[in-house]
Amino acid sequence: MxxxxxxxxxxxxxxxxxxxxxxxxxxxxxxxxxxxxxxxxxxxxxxGGGIMALSLPYQVVAAVALAVAGVFVCVHLAMVFLHVAPSNTLTKRHGQAVDDWIYPEFEQNWKLFAPNPLQQNVSVEVRAEVVTAGDGRRTTDWIDLTAQDAEAIRHNPLPSHTQQNELRRAVDFYLNSHSDDGTPNGTRGQLSEDYMRRIAMLRLDGLASLEGADVRRVQLRAVTRPVPAPRWSTEKNDHTASYRDFPWWRVTDADLPDGAARSRAEAAAPSRTEASR
Amino acid sequence: MSGPSAPSTRPREPFDRRIARAVQAVTGRALGPHQTAIVRIGFSLTWLVFLLRELPHRHEMYGPDGPWSWELARRLTADNRAFTVLMWSDGRVWFEVVYGLAVLSAALLLVGWHTRAVSVVFMVGVLSLQNRSVFLGDGGDNVLHLAAIYLVLTRCGQVWSLDARRAARRSASRAAGKADRGPREDIAGPLLWTVLGGFLLATTWFSDITGEWWLPVLLWVLWLGHGLWWLVCRLAPGEPRTLLDVLANLTHNAALVVIMAEVCLIYATAGWYKIQGSRWQDGTALYYPLHLDYFSPWPALSELLGASGIMVLLLTYGTVIVQIAFPFTLFHRKAKNVLLVAMMLEHAGIAVLLGLPVFSLAMISADAVFLPTAFLVALGARVARGRDRVLGRRSAGTLPEQRRAGEEHGPRTLVG
Structure with a gap:
């Protein structure tokens, strides 16, 4: 063994x-x-070392240190336990104290594929309104960004976080920080929109088909396709895709891959992003 | 030295004597030297592999102009107060310096060069990069984040490190009667201390944008502690030195308990939440991740495994049973070892099947804290023999390690 x-x-x-x-x-x-x-x-x-090798005054210091270490371990483990445990009587009463202890450095989530594993593929697609020198303003077809990731992961023994986590977690962040009708919840909602837009622009930037085109606006959508039930299962699930459209967003310099540096120079006005929308 | 009494006398020993012996054990020794060393090696290797693999993607992930731009990170960290030195400057050069130092610290921690000081740099690197772009991480990053903090508090370089080799050479030359602190005294330590002092001043200067207050305080305590240890070793090698040694042992042992408890919490949480899920109950759960675009690098293999309903059921139930049972098996050595093997094999499977090698390596590193000492010692000897064969060196000195293994095997502790 x-x-x-x-x-x-x-x-x-x-x-x-x-x-x-x-x-x-x-x-x-x-x-x-x-x-x-x-x-x-x-x-x-x-x-010999250890507490036995010390004279009384030093032993007192060592004993106090032992007590402090013991208490610290117990408190820390209790806090971590309450942090990972479901909401309960204690956390309902003292949740703030637990959060204060845990966040940000000891945050953890071990609900790995639990309580249920994800049973649907969520794809992010983007279309852009572009202006080209030749044929003016047009809207592209939907471009599947998640398919690019899946392609990069396929037969790759060591996928990158940029392929496996970036878009997947960004859209999670977006959906979690927005209400169902698409209004952002506070700062995080705003941040997630900026993040999604910058990811979209980075991906579009690498596309040969958009070479030379000036992207004016983008729209994203999340497409959810349930994983079909196993063949050996008697279960029949509905595997039609469902769509969630994000709003059209006007693209500003701050959204461009190399535009962050430029925008930082003018970031003195914090309301700039809001105003530009 | 802390020779545990023979197991047969243990039951007769009075309670107060047992307490005294326990107190002496946690103050006199940094327990689990091999376990903490393998955890150190595991996590530093994980981070090193990760950073080197992401080298071409580093700007996109953590650079000032990545999709999660410096400005977005600034707005988020102003709110969540996470520790990152990358907020000190939005310059590309500073980013490259931090990334380079993170790679360097991972390599140096792996080989155990000035382990304690390097472990602090390692922690700063892990926290800085991960907190810079929190939305890139997964469970592997999460466990690495925690381990990096806890490892700082351990004496994880007692074995399998350049530090241990240096200490061995020093004591060998002492035994041979040579002058102990001759011209070959290590100057890298004090130099490192001075350089890190500079970084510490910078951290203090930038403390309002670096993160929460306690991390700079911890860094100061560690830095001053190192200075004090150096002074005491030279000026007061008697009781003051023993006291500092006791404090370091206490901290190490406390951190080791926390690391072991964390691993238990990881599996307990993963297991207990699973049994509440309908898919884990009906035995089909494993089928679904195998058919997610993001977790199926080898579709044919996933298809093959998912094709058998019985196979999926067995693996699904097996996963839940192992995860829930693991913390309880710690009270039984053999059962613990069997489950440990099962979990490590499962993670090795996840590495390939779900395309999560870095996550799996991090989890295996965490599991390794529960590996038996005898096994680790034998493993170390085997690796040493392999190394000697490769380098064409004469293999020497394996016997004492074996003998020591026998002694260590005696006390059947959790760590052992």
Missing amino acids: DADVGRDIDADVDRGVETGAETGTDAAETGVDAGVEPGVESVPAGS
Whole structure:
């Protein structure tokens, strides 16, 4: 059984070897020679170390430290537990205290594929209103941005976060920070709109078909397609796609991939983005 | 040194003696040296692989002109107060410096060069990049984020590190009667300390845009603590040094408990929420992720696995059982090890099937905190032999490690 783990770990450690992950053999010498745990900061030879090796005043300090460490561990673990637990009597009463302790650095979410795994593919599509020198103003067809991601992930042993997480989580963020009728909830709603627009413009920027065209407005939509029920299942699910259209957005310099630097110069006026809409 | 008494005498030992022995254990030793080392190696390798893989995408992900632009990040961090040094400047050069330092710190932490100081830089790198673009991360980033903070508080370089090798050489030369602190005294440490002091001043200068107050305070405590340790080692090698050693051991052991509890919470949360889901109840849950565009890099393989309803059912139920059971099996060594293997294999499967290798490597690194010492020691010896063979070196000194393994195996603790 340990051999099984061995195979797992071997792969990891092997990669570490050449960069010089010094293995136990060297360290063992200290352990044996000095009779203490091998360590950079091991206690002086001859001294037993630990609280027993201290005189009373120092022991008091060590005991206080032990108590503080113990309390800290208990409080921290209790806070993390309450953070990951479902809403309950305690968190309803003291939720703010838990949040104050946890956010932002200890935030965590381990509902991995739970309570139910996602059972639909959500695609983001974009169309743009462009002006070209030749034939004036026109609206493009819907362009499936998620399909680009899926294409990049296919047969890729090491997908990038830009392919796997960027758009997927951005649209999640957008949907979570907007009410059903599409009104943004506070700052986060605004941020998510700016983010979606910048992602869309970055993706459009890389398209050969839009070469030389000036993008004036964009519209995004989320297309939800349920995963068809397994063949071996008796279940029949409805797998028609449902669409959610986002509003048309006017594109400003701040939305362009290289426009952020320019817009920062004029960011002195914070209401600029709102005004431009 | 902390020679645990033979197991047969344990039940007769009075309660107060057991308490005293426990207190001595948590103050006298930094427990789980191999476990903390493998966690350190695992997470630094994860982050290094990730950063190198994302090298071509780094500007899009964390750069000032990425889709989540510097300005958007500024507006969000002003609100959530997450720690990131990338808010100090919107310049491209500063971004490259931070990314470069993150790569460097991951490599140095992997090999255990000035482990404690480097672990702080590692943490700053992880937090800075992840908090700069929070909407890019997944569960793997999340666990790495937590581990980076907790690792700072551990003595994770006690074994399998350049630090351990340096300490071994020093004590070997001491045993040989040579002058201990001769001309070969390490100057990299004090130099590193001075440089990091400069960064610390900058952090303090920018503290209103860097994040919450406690992180700069933690950095100051660590920095001053290092200085104090250096001074005490030279000027007061008696009790003051032992006291600082006790404090460091306490902090290490507390952090180790937190890391182990975090792993349990991860699996408990993942498991207990799953049993409430209808798809996990009817045994079809696994089928769905296999058919999501974002998680099916090998459609033929996913199709093959999803084709059998019985297979899907077994894996679905197996996942839930293992995840829920794991925290409870810690009370039984063998059961714990069996489940640990099951979970690591499952993560290895997820790495390929769902296209989440970095997430899986992070999870396996976290799981590794529960690997048995005897196994880790044997693994270390095997890797050392392999290294020596590759480098054509004469293999020496494996025997003492084996012997020590026997001793360590004695106390059947959670960590062991």
